[in-house]
Amino acid sequence: MNTILLMDLIKPDPNIAAVLPEMIVAIAGILAMLYDSFVPKQRYVTGAISLIGLAISAIFLYSMWGDLPETSWNGMVANDNLRMSFSFVALFVSAMTILVSSVWIDREKVPVGEYHALLMFATFGMMFMASGNDLVIMFLGLETLSIATYVMAGLRKGDLKSNESAMKYFILGSFASAFLLYGMALIYGATGATNITEIAAKVASPNFPALLLVGGAMLIVGFGFKVATVPFHVWTPDVYEGAPSPVTAFMMAGPKAAAFASFVRIFVLGFPLVASVPAAVFLHESWITALTVMAILTMTLGNIAAIVQNNVKRMLAYSSIAHAGYTLVGFIGAGMAKTPEARDAAIASVAFYMLTYAVTNLGAMAIVTLLGQKNDRRTEFEDYNGIGFKSPVLAFSLSLFMLSLLGLPLTAGFMGKVLVFRPALEAGNLMLAVLVVVAVVNTAISAYYYLRLIVVMFFRERTTDWTAPKIPFAIGAALVIAIAGVFYFGIFSNGVIEKFSKSAPIQSAQVK
């Protein structure tokens, strides 16, 4: 009784190769921290270390695409397209954030080593949220990401707005994490498993169907908070406005993508439709309906609230809420897909949408950061008055990003929107058709505030004297990458989409 025989134990099954990209990112974070503590005066080296770590991690990630067993570490880590594509988005967001934040680091003397270390650990968390095939891993990834982000939002310690942002994000974020954890515990109680594959197998015959339902609802609350959907969006504008601009850029693109990765995996792969069991059908219908209502509310409220904003960061925050709504359309499409191929294509479209949003939004936030000056005090719409012809590079790139966020053809935003709307239409369901119509109408509404910024930049007179800022090298690099990305994903998107959706070992939880 009091001894455990060695042969009774489960083999740990450590597969280092399967988590190598995550490990490299964490090691880069530790190296950055150590370097900073021995050479405290540096300002760029830790950024370089982090960028190199991210690049190596991306190379490993690319080389192992479709080249590993389905799951490893006793089913803890999945090696499917969902993981690969979202991990790639996480690495990209992190690298761009390092480039964008270099100006801010120079300007405000941020504790740079710690900042880069935190960013790396946040990336590590995001990658585990994408790769985790177990509720435990997902939750730990989420907490790693969240705690790092709480601190980063408050890095400007002397600014009351930044303090408010960090405090709000911390309290509400912990609250949401508690919901998430409670939901996970209930799902474990209902199915006796934390592994997504096992949960999917037990959905048809859970021990307590009611617990599964309540647990799912709690998960929707928790993830709904993290991706900023209505009615769990209240924190978003304040937090995004108060946080330092580069951190806002990171928060808009990174945690949202990572949370969508876990969200999609749990719901689409973990709660599949089992047509023969009424309770399972009810569960599936319930979460699809709940998400549909949330998507409609999110898009509408996000876009309408964005219209009345006078602060560019706040406007982008509401636009970020709206984009979470568009992404939900693809997510629901994945949930309603009839074949595994269609489902994988829909999941790939969600990943692709997050990638296009990240490219565009990080580009836009690079310019907001540069123009914001110290403490981000220049972020009102009137601060953009008439800069169009004084600083054509910045103004034209910002216009391009606005058009891409709006979803103009030939830009990344257009391809992303087309791809996330398509699976919902193909499902051939009236509710989803209505959802897509609402989404398209919302895209039209959003034209108002995206174009307003362009109008402000080019057609308003500036009363005060203004000289265009010099574009530092790192921001320039970020802008070039973002502009290239906007056109590349808008015009030659096929390669990326195929990479995201095809040819890899498919998650073992099949649609039955």
Place this chain on the structure above:
Amino acid sequence: MATTVLFFLFAGLAIGCALSMVYHRNPLYSAVSLVGVFIALSCIYVTLAAPFIAAVQILIYAGAIMVLVVFVIMLLNLDEEKPLNRLRYLYSIGGFLGIILMAQTFFIFIAVNKAPKKPIVADESVGKTMSIGANMYTEYLLPVEIVGILLLMAIIGGVILARRFSQPELRLVVNNELDKRNESEEKDDYRIAL
């Protein structure tokens, strides 16, 4: 029978302490009531044959965390707060949400009771320290490693936030408008520019 009696005893204690925690205006009384909640909960864990969780609950929550909370309360030297009339309207909203939560709890209770029962095989080893340790280093090895990184990062984050202003140029920014007015067009000077 004995377990039922014990359960109601400790559950009643936990609920009573929780109510007292919310009721008291003095944060110190609330903190002490919270310790009562933790102790009652850990007693329930013991009756559920989960001694490890019970011990952890006492050691970490009732011990370490509450000591910190009490320290902070004592150091901050809080005055007793006056009730905020401004926020009166929140009481009704809070009551409404509370009723919804209660209804939800009853829903779970009834639905679980109604559902066809499947006998769950009781596993003797579950909840024992040894089985937790054995699982931690075999099946759940990867989560343990991730927790390592999580703790490291939490330490770094805590140090950054608690450290004195290391950024010499920072001062408290209360209102950006003021800065804008007094601003002498300062030039940003970057070492590497295009």
